[in-house]
Amino acid sequence: MKAKRHFMVTQAITAGPVLEFAADVRMGLTKSGQKELPSKYLYDDVGSSLFEVISVLPEYGLTRADERLLRRHASDIVERMPSQVVVAELGSGSGKKTRYILEALCRRQHTSYHPIEISPTALAMCQRELGDIDSISIVGFEREYLDGLLEVAARRKPGQQLLVLFLGSTIGNFDRAAGTEFIREVRHILHAGDGLLMGTDLEKPIPQLLDAYDDPLGVTAAFNLNLLARINRELDGDFDLKAFEHVALFNEEARSVEMHLRSLREQSVHVGTAGLTVAFAEGETVWTESSHKYSRQEVFELAEKSGFRCDAQWLDREWAFAENLLIAE
Numbered sequence: 001m002k003a004k005r006h007f008m009v010t011q012a013i014t015a016g017p018v019l020e021f022a023a024d025v026r027m028g029l030t031k032s033g034q035k036e037l038p039s040k041y042l043y044d045d046v047g048s049s050l051f052e053v054i055s056v057l058p059e060y061g062l063t064r065a066d067e068r069l070l071r072r073h074a075s076d077i078v079e080r081m082p083s084q085v086v087v088a089e090l091g092s093g094s095g096k097k098t099r100y101i102l103e104a105l106c107r108r109q110h111t112s113y114h115p116i117e118i119s120p121t122a123l124a125m126c127q128r129e130l131g132d133i134d135s136i137s138i139v140g141f142e143r144e145y146l147d148g149l150l151e152v153a154a155r156r157k158p159g160q161q162l163l164v165l166f167l168g169s170t171i172g173n174f175d176r177a178a179g180t181e182f183i184r185e186v187r188h189i190l191h192a193g194d195g196l197l198m199g200t201d202l203e204k205p206i207p208q209l210l211d212a213y214d215d216p217l218g219v220t221a222a223f224n225l226n227l228l229a230r231i232n233r234e235l236d237g238d239f240d241l242k243a244f245e246h247v248a249l250f251n252e253e254a255r256s257v258e259m260h261l262r263s264l265r266e267q268s269v270h271v272g273t274a275g276l277t278v279a280f281a282e283g284e285t286v287w288t289e290s291s292h293k294y295s296r297q298e299v300f301e302l303a304e305k306s307g308f309r310c311d312a313q314w315l316d317r318e319w320a321f322a323e324n325l326l327i328a329e
């Protein structure tokens, strides 16, 4: 008999996510010096769908490298974890690559899987993508990473261990210090012996990196510009999308690719819900996302600084990318 399949989404009980978005936009666009917008707002319905397209672009090798490593090494990864494992995934996106880990686990045990996402569109994709696996229960959380992980941890039963997935190099969206702090906070929620499977995009030649974040079809540009379109839709903004362009640049000091939106003329923009009128000089940019690139060795140091040990690291041969299994000490 097939085990029960189950999918459900627990939504965030937050007062006024629109007001929070408005407050963040106000803060980011009125900062002295470099204007900025938090990258988490890139992922509304349109943004999450565009990200799926980015992940199949020939220039963006990252997702395919991650997928190859998960496909090849899923059994080995799962064998390194004890028998009763509950899986939580931070920022699951569509969950496509996660299938390999879940199928390997479900071959040996009924598995509870908890995608944690701020994007309801991504959670819905995850349900469609993974709901057909035998012996799985999926309960998604529409939450920020750590809030969702706390919920999953609170539901764990005696004898169960957590395997947290943080795939696709989303760790790279934090600067290095904030990334270490974030992994430390993840560790505080876990017990000794729990696992964190983390993808890291590795350093590679700058032209290759810039192509990955500025494809000739303009999908990444649309993904970035959609943040302004989202402000127009949700916060009564009047950004003229034709008056901004997508820019990808390499920050040598931070070893990160930065995405910006550059104002093509001097202009003033009004965002009604944020009660904000903001002036842009010609050429001025809004910084929207960073993707930090790691060395292999740095992952071991990051693990050690945050209360984990790196138990295993798998490398892709075609695209410099590492899958790392960290075990909580």
Ligand SMILES: C[S@@+](CC[C@H](N)C(=O)[O-])C[C@H]1O[C@@H](n2cnc3c(N)ncnc32)[C@H](O)[C@@H]1O
Pocket (backbone or CB within 6 Å): 039, 040, 043, 048, 051, 055, 063, 090, 091, 092, 093, 094, 095, 116, 117, 118, 119, 122, 143, 144, 145, 146, 166, 167, 168, 169, 170
């Ligand atoms: C770069 S995508 C990666 C998706 C997927 N893990 C992959 O490897 O293809 C980051 C995902 O994290 C989600 N996300 C971003 N910030 C978040 C936050 N603070 N809390 C929860 N989810 C977040 C986004 O909605 C998006 O789906």
